[in-house]
Amino acid sequence: MSGRYGFWIWTTLIACAAVIIGAMGWLTKEVVAAERERSLADARADLQERIRLSLWRMDTVAAALMIEENQRTALDEGVLPAVPENPLVRVRFKVGTDGAVETACEDAELVTQLKSLLSESGEFGNRFEMMCAVAHEGGTQWGANDYALGNTKNAEGPRQSFEYQVEANLKERAVRGGVFNNAVGKSGLAQQVASPEAAPLTAAGMFQPAWIGGESFLLRTMKQPGGGVAAMEGAWLESDGFRKVLLDEVVDLLPNAGLVAIEPGVADALALASFPWKLIPGEEALASTSLRGPLVTSLTAGWVAVAVALLAGAALVHGVMKLSERRASFVSAVTHELRTPLTTFRLYSEMLDTGVVTDESKRAGYFKTLRREADRLSHLVENVLAFSRIERGSAKSAVSEYEVNELIGGMVERFEERLAGAEMVLRSDLGKGLKFRGDAAAVEHVLFNLIDNAAKYGVSSKSNEVVLSAVAVGSRVEIKVCDQGCGVAEDDRQRIFRAFHKSAQAAAESRPGVGLGLALSRRLARQMGGELDCREAESGACFVLSLPKVA
Secondary structure (H helix, E strand, O other), X not given: OOHHHHHHHHHHHHHHHHHHHHHHHHHHHHHHHHHHHHHHHHHHHHHHHHHHHHHHHHHHHHHHHHHHHHOOOOHHHOOOOOOOOOOOEEEEEEEEOOOOEEEOOOOHHHHHHHHHHHHHOHHHHHHHHHHHHHHHOOOOOHHHHOOOOOOOOOOOOOOOOHHHHHHHHHHHHHHHHHHHHHHHHHHHHHHHHHOOOOOOOEEOOOOEEEEEOOEEEEEEXXXXXXXXXXXXXXXXXXXXXXXXXXXXXXXXXXXXXXXEEOOOOOOOOXXXXXXXXXXXXXXXXXXXXXXXXXXXXXXXXXXXXXXXXHHHHHHHHHHHHHHHHHHHHHHHHHHHHHHHHHHHHHHHHHHHHHOOOOOHHHHHHHHHHHHHHHHHHHHHHHHHHHHHHHHHOOOOOOOEEEEHHHHHHOOHHHHHHHHHOOOOEEEEEOOOOOEEEEOHHHHHHHHHHHHHHHHHHXXXXXXXXXXXXXXXXXXXXXXXXXXXXXXXXXXXXXXXXXXXXXXXXXXXXXXXXXOOXXXXXXXXXXXXXXXXXXXXXOOOOEEEEEEEEOO
C-alpha cells in the first residue's frame, strides 16, 4: 500500500480514536460529576437529619428546665430556697410595677449584678410592658414568639434536594414548637390549679426566655387574684452552663456544634423551639472522595473496552496494511521470479526452433538450462501451493518413524544437483542408527528449501562447500544445513522466517526468491512436532531442523 493511502488510513483511524476517547472522557466526567452530586446530596441529607435530631434532644432538655420552673409557686410564698438547687438557675427574682427587685438570694454581689442588668438595660422594660399587655388582653405570652410557624408548608421534592431539607427543617421546628408549647403550657396550668389560693399572686402565663444585657432569663407576669398585673417573676440562668448541657446532649451527633444567641421569635430553621438559640452544626456536608465500587468497575470496564477496541482496530488496520504490502511484495517477487525463466524459455526455444544453434554441445547446454529453469519454476510453485494449503488449514502431515541415513540419503543426489548449478558441493555426515518421527515429504521440502537458499546466498570466496549433518541432542534429532557464505545478521534471524521477508543484505543485492521458503519450512517443521531455527555459526549461515527422536 502506498504511503499516501497509508497516511490517510492512519489519519482517519486516529481521528476516530480521538472522537471515541473524547466522548468516553466526557461521559466519564459527567458520570463522576453526577456521582459527586449524589454523594453530596446524601451527605447533606444525613447532616440535616442529625441536625434535626440534635434540635429535638436540646429542646427536650430545655423543656425539662422550663417545666420545672413553671411548676414553682410565686416568690411571695417564701418557700423557695435562697440558693436555687438547680445549678443552671443563678437567681430567682420578682420585679414589681414600681421597678423594685425582690429576691431571696443572699449573695449581695450577685444581687447587685442582677439589679444593674435590669435597671440599666431598656430591654427588660420593653419586655415587661409587652408581657403586661399580652396578659391584660388574655393572650398567651408564648404565642407572641410565633414558634408554632403554622404557615409552614409541607416538604416536597427528592429527599436529597436542598429545598426539601429547608422545608423539612422548618416543618420540624413547627412541630417542636407545638410540642413544647403543649408540654410547658400544661405544666404551668397544673401549678396554678394545684394551689389556686396558695399565694396572693398567681402566674398569668408560662415562662418565656429573653435576652437582657446579653444574659439569658426566664420571665412571666404575675397578677392579683382579682385581676391585673402586679409584678413580673423571673429566673436568671447560667447561660454558659446551660449551653454546655445542651451541647453535651448532641456531642455524638455533632461533635463540633455550637449555639449562638438570636432574638426570641425569629423563624430560623436551625433555632431551638424552647430558647432563643441557633444551632451551628460545626461541619459541612462533603461529597465522598471515593467512588462506589460498581461505578468504578463500570467505568473501568468501559475504558478497558474502548482501549481494547482501539487497539484491535489499530492491529486490524496494521494487519490489513501489512497484508497488502506482503501481497504487493509477493506479486512483485513472483513476477520477477517468473520473468527470468520465461524469458529464458522463450529465447532458447526460439533459437532451437529456428535452427540457429547447430552445435550439438551447445544444444545440450541449452536443454540443461531449460530444465534447470523449469525446476526453479516448479520449486516456486510447490512452495506457493504448500504455503497456501497451510494458510487454509488443509495441509495434513503423514507422520511416521524414519531412519535418518535411509530417508535423507535418498535425497542427497537432488541436493547435489541443485548445488552443482551454483558451482557448490555438498558434504554429508548423517550418522548411523538415528531415528526420528516426521513426514518424509515435508522433511524433503524443508531440506531442499535450505539447500536452495545455500545455493543462492551461500557462495563464498573462502569455500563453496555446504555441510548436511545429523546428530542426536537429548530427545531430538537435529539435522543441520550450514554454508560458508556471508551468514545472517543477528537482527534478521527471526524476521527471515516471516512470509515474504528477506534479509536486509539479500534485499539490497536483489537476490532471487520471494521470501517464502523459510516461512513455509518452519511451518512444515512445526506441523511435524519439530522446529526450524537459524543459529549462530563461526562463518556462514547454519539452519537446524529439530525433530522428535525415536529411541
